[in-house]
Amino acid sequence: MTDSKHLDQHARNGMLSRRGFMKSAAALGIVSATAGAFALPAFGSTPSPSPKRGGHFRLGLSRGSTTDSLDPARFSDVFMQSVGFAIYNYLTEVTPEGELIGELAESWEPAPDAARWAFKLRKGITFHNGKPLEAADVVATFNHHRGEKSQSAAKGIVDPIESIETDGTHTVIFNLKAANADFPAITSDYHMAIMPATDGKVDPNAGIGTGGYILEKLEPGVEAVVTRNPDYWKSGRAWFDKVSFLAITDAAARTNALRTGQIDAMDRVDLKTVNLLKMDPNLSINNVDSDQIYYFAMDTQAKPFNDNNVRLALKHAIDRQDIVDRVLKGYGRLANDQPIGASYLNYADLPQRQYDPDKARHYLKKAGYNSLSVDLSTSDAVFTGAVDAAVIYREHAAKAGIDINVKREPADGYWENVWMKRPWSMSYSSPRGTADWFFSQFFAEDANWNDTNWQNERFNTLLKAARAELDAGKRQEMYAEMQALVHNQGGWVAPAFSAYVSAATKAVGHGKIATNRDMDGNRIAERWWFEG
Amino acid sequence: MIDEKDETTNRPILEIRDLIISTEGRKATRQLVKSVSLSLAAGEVLGLIGESGAGKSTIGLAAMGYARDGMRISSGEVLFKGTDLLKLSERKRRQFRGKRIAYVAQSAAAAFNPAHKLIDQYTEAAVAHGVSDAATAENEAIELYRELGLPEPETFGQRYPHQVSGGQLQRAMVAASMACHPDILVFDEPTTALDVTTQIEVLTAIRRTIRNHHTAAIYITHDLAVVAQIADRIMVLRSGELVEEGKTEQLLEQPKQEYTRKLLSVRNLHKDDTGSGEVVLSVDSVSAEYKPGVPVLQDISVQVERGRTVALVGESGSGKSTLARVVTGLLPPVKGGIKLHNAPLTPTLKSREKDTLRRLQMIYQLPDTSLNPRQRVREIIGRPLQFYLGLKGQEMEQRLKELMAMTELEEYFLDRFPHELSGGQKQRVGIARALAAEPDLIICDEVTSALDQLVGEQILNLLLKLQKEIGMSYLFITHDLGTVDAIADEVVVMRKGKVVEQGRKTDVFSPPHKDYTQKLLNSVPEMDPQWLNKLLAEA
Amino acid sequence: MMMTKTHSSEKVPLWRKVLSGLAEAPPTGLLGLVVLFTYLFVIVFAPWLAPFGEATIVADAFAPWSAEHLLGTDSLGRDIYSRLIYAARNTVGITLMATLLAFVIGGALGMVAAVVGGWVDQVLSRLVDMLMAIPLLIFALLLLMIFGSSVTALILILGCLEATRVFRLTRAVAMNVAVMDYVEAARLRGEKMLWIIRREILPNILSPLFAEFGLRFCFIFLLVSSLSFLGLGLQPPTADWGAMVRENAMLITFGRVTPLLPAAAIAILTIAVNLVVDWFTHKASGLSK
């Protein structure tokens, strides 16, 4: 029927490698975009076996907090994100295959260059309160995150937008400050939930969207309950009658709830006991490869990290496989000191850097050191096992004559006081939709979270040029060079991409699970179902 | 079970044979009662007398088949109407206790449960033993209360123990012991904790009860004069052994044993008047109060001359101890002043010079609480030497030995802890501590009342000796007129914070007396078995 | 033994007293003592007893029990036996220090309040009432967030907070002693407050304080492990029993025994401490009779 569906078929038949698939899909996207319109078929992959409507789906999630808010500008973790994707729709959607398709947007086009984007909205969609979706709602939604007084966590993401205007009731035009070929991907960000506007303003706490489920109640830190939206405009989605999102912070409590049938699915399986959990015949463990990256960020302006030889020494002084094996218990894969993973459109397959104490010593000598002692700040606030990872790294580096002094910082206030403040600290990052998005936020000279203080002229020039470049081949070359620059000169020692490991009872069915965010791209409520 | 009351008039109602009671423990046991036998006929009153450690209370409790924690009845028989209580199970024994043999404890204030009303504590035993129902028992209680002269007998039982005075409480306890109409009553020092005037009321009540109900009784006391009023027969005990036994009159008039004679001959101390005219302490028109507006002392003036003893006498609540607190500075007076050697003393303790403090020393009533149990005697006595006089090393050692000698204590006691000493020895340490400061005046607060008679007498002797040797002055607080007679040069009789009478001992103690002094003097029991009868007849 | 009653012969050497004390000890007390000494031994000689380092990764994760790794390895491949031994050090060390600190602060202030009385007592008591009204766990949490959860901060904060409980008890028992005549005698002598506290009060309240020590030790230990549950206790990779139970707690729900080992270590220690405390207090109460 359509190319994308065709591709999907191939993927399932194993005819295309994963990356091969990505590349083809990317080419398709670009071609469509340049062709002027982005015609949209059904939504991503059609569910495989036999989806059945109905049932009360109970989902145990780890990061619910009593301070959770319905305001998408304040979404911060998997709990509210998953609720958000159940009750809201977005302009665009990332399919499980990593393809960007329209959701509320029927099509979009850059006009005339990549600095101005026009999105055509679907017609006939109504909000839960009965109000029809119009361009003004989209404008108000984006304005909620923009401007001087924005309190949104997504402010940085929408910063490139100069102004937004409407063209009729169903077209929104974004004027960007500079060209950006990847702009449509940004609109799929979980903060950008489209809300109804009254007098040009949205009420972010009303919890009203166009999504497949209607919010029944949110008890922050306890549960959120949604019921199926009978008038949902998508077909073949939102199978459950009712979904309860339960906040279960404790991993053991989550596991027990799943084993005793009090919930149907859970996130963040405890990796220490995952092998024991696998023995339960009623459960299935979903190990979803992702591009969530764990890294050690060096301040490239601070001694001794201002010497690239030191950075290279440290990059060679870590046994990445050991980290994956011990900290991630194998649920992850090697990273290569740069953030762009295999799921990205413009992934460059650079040679994997190996653990090589001799090489590390060599670079250390080149930098003028016989031995080196450095402080590494970390905390389990970064990710579960972060301190363990640092301790293991310390053991690896010791073999290269580098003494890493692991400094455990208070978990509380880590992001405020440690990360980007200390010369060397640990951090993690979820994947961003595109390489540009990631680089702009973390490696560009003016990036908000340039946690390595990295200033590379060639990189910055390339980044700007690539945004304006609409030729796929040239873009790929540029991004490949940028990835190499970060890999060889950047301040990240990135050992691993972690997998999303979740579990569900065998009664729950699903298609291919998306890799872009946890719990099927946070769209578990919309995409999963109970088997007949 | 058939009541055997009538059948047993000739046979002893209670017989104890070869009773041995020893301490319980993993270490070598010590015998507290060494093979004592006794018998009690129906209606008979047997007095058990002796000093502390004589085993008299232990025997009294054993008569009920009961031994306190840490003690064990190791052998012997306790036959109640022929039934050996010791051979019964605990459950069976319980059927005798309170029902056939009842107990009256030393301090009713402690032996009544503070949480329950008096009437409930009366009816409890009767109901528990199935002798009568609560209502009947209550009526009987009211009858008994009336009989014992308790105020408002109908409602008296509705009070809680703390709402009743000591003498009334002791009478209430006597009443409670009668709840099951027992065959035997065991009185364990029932008047010891009372003031002399109250003692008479209780004694009268006890005697009346026993006689009216023809109850046999074991009466335990350390005071021969008291037991003389009530007992038909007396057993003198010492260290768990029988010293002598006999009919009351016979034993009082012709004691066979030296120990008994000693007990009889107490309070024959002699005291010469030792005036010197030099006033050491002068209390001038002192008034004091704990709560504003509630005076505890009113306009008291007392002078103590060097080498003399002034006794403050009065019943509890008379304010005599409060005066000591005022003198020592613990309670600043609201009016009046105190002079030491004519130099005015500042009212509060804090403002007094070290040397002033040194000149005024104190000896306390209870040697157990006045010596720190965690300090050795050396430290207790040595501290004032070091603190006031700055002695150390050889000098200190020398002085310590002198003080031990002065207080007639062995030198090796210096390394003992207080709990390793006897009561009298402890009190001597207290005296040595006071002497160590080389004071001008020692305040003695009831120093003998917690001690056995003979021991107390030795302490008084020591105080007298010291007075003679070093010319010590004493302000002597006591409720015991016998003691006053023995030691004082001057007497101040106090009542309710006021001085009733004051003057030289010879004057105060010879007629004509003021009413209150008269009453006090009359209340002191005498060895004459007819004393109580006479007193009651007079009244 | 023949002994003349001279001053010098009265001094029994300490070791003999200890020996005779032990001979009279009830079997439970002895058992407690033996356990405590075993723990002490382990704590002192931890580096020699532990075959591997506290945080060193020595083998694959979850290695089974073997000759080389007596109790196997944990999820990171650290030797559990070695960690148990080091944990003794950390756990007992921190808990003991915090408990001692609590007793030093709370004990000292409690005695001052009891002896001095008046407004000093009022102020201290009200202050303590107030501090006690703030839930301990939450307050500890707040303070640890402010000052960071280093070992020093942990000891100081727990010590200070628990000191309020100790204060209450000390004040109460010291009050009972403060009304004794021998304290009045010392006052009348003109002794300074500190002397009275040190020589007259303290020796006489040691036994109830000691009894409290056992329970307080348990409570502080539990607090440390609760805090580590909430992520603010001792930080990894430092081994402590509470954290070891916590780290492997998930295994309990699968019926595995690993978490039982540190838990048992804790339970045995607690019981031993309380057995010894019971024995001492029992002995002390016998002494005063």
Place this chain on the structure above:
Amino acid sequence: MNQLLMTVAKRLGLGLFTLLIISMVIFLAVEMLPGDIATEILGQMATPEAVAAIRQELGLDQPIVSRYFDWLSGLLTGDLGQSLATGQPVLELLDDRLINTLYLAGTAALISVPLALGLGVIAALYRNTLVDRAVSMFTLSAISMPEFFIAYVLILFISVQLGWIPSMSKVDADQSLLERLQLTILPAITLTFVTCAHMMRMTRAAIINLLSSPYIEMAYLKGLGPWRIIVHHTLPNAWAPIVNVIVMNLAYLITGVVVVEVVFVYPGLGQLMVDSVAKRDLPVVQAASMIFAATYILLNLIADVVSIVSNPRLLHPK
């Protein structure tokens, strides 16, 4: 009776003052925490502009003193303010959770207090025997176990293996009392383990302490049985210390059960408080602290009242 009222009035006054001071202490402590609601909500995603905007919106840019007095004057007019994080009125946030917390504490107390008293009485009755030792050992082992350990073991046996009671105690307002009870029973048992030993030991000690009293000997000499002596003669006089320790444990049950809430996913106040501290949601932290502190003060007041009522000396002065 008069004295009782006086005591209550005095304590209440003092309690209010204490609350005032505590509110300042907590306010200050939360202020001293690194970061504020803005940085905590935005976390890794914080930009200075967004942080500043949130601060301005919530008035966090005002000086601390004026913010404190704003909060205080709100409190005096019965307004606990809104959660900084969710904008919900604090009262709404609290009420369900407070009920849940009280329900759990109540259930736990209903199990543990009688159990502790019973065990304490038994231990005192059979003091220094095997029974006493066994009770003592058992309760000591129980308190030496971290709460979560006990909880996991209970879950293993009762929920996972036997499947009797769900492992998750997610109560809500719609459930019947019975359903609630079933869900609350596991956390309540866990808390029983934690609190029982302390109360039991105190009961035993308080009773044994009184057993050497003359009036107990008197009761023996009246021929009464051991149970009657303990229950009727000892216990009434031991109430004061026992109630004190019961009250301390009740306060703990209400204020200190965060860990149990986490393990059993029980929506109580503790979790709310910890989350709010983590997010620096000051009005919620303040309100929860005030509730906790007031609970503590009231419970202590109750203990004092019980001490007075159970002691005729205080209740009926001469």
